Amino acid sequence: MTGNVTITRRTLPWVPLYEFDCDACGARFEELVPPGATAPCPACGGERVRRVFSRIAEPGLPAGLQGKAAKESNARRGEREAQRKDRFVAERKRERGQGPPGG
Numbered sequence: 406m407t408g409n410v411t412i413t414r415r416t417l418p419w420v421p422l423y424e425f426d427c428d429a430c431g432a433r434f435e436e437l438v439p440p441g442a443t444a445p446c447p448a449c450g451g452e453r454v455r456r457v458f459s460r461i462a463e464p465g466l467p468a469g470l471q472g473k474a475a476k477e478s479n480a481r482r483g484e485r486e487a488q489r490k491d492r493f494v495a496e497r498k499r500e501r502g503q504g505p506p507g508g
């Protein structure tokens with residue numbers, strides 16, 4: 406396999422836009438860096454920066470619901486599940502009561 410493929414570096418490969426917090430001056434900035442890499446703070450030049458994971462959605466919450474709405478939705482679901490459980494237990498008891506003794 407031979408080929409003269411010249412890779413032009415004019416456009417970078419896909420790099421994600423990360424948010425960083427500067428440890429030294431507290432500045433927050435966004436920088437395009439390869440995964441795992443960091444960028445120096447543009448404000449003070451410090452290299453002690455921390456990645457901020459603010460863009461990642463909170464797990465467990467249904468999409469589109471936030472804060473109060475999400476809490477209410479969870480509470481409603483909890484109630485419904487509790488009711489279902491109660492009914493299930495009641496049915497179980499009734500079945501046992503009607504079933505043969507000593508089972």
Ligand SMILES: [Zn+2]
Binds near residue numbers: 429432449451
């Ligand atoms: Zn800084």
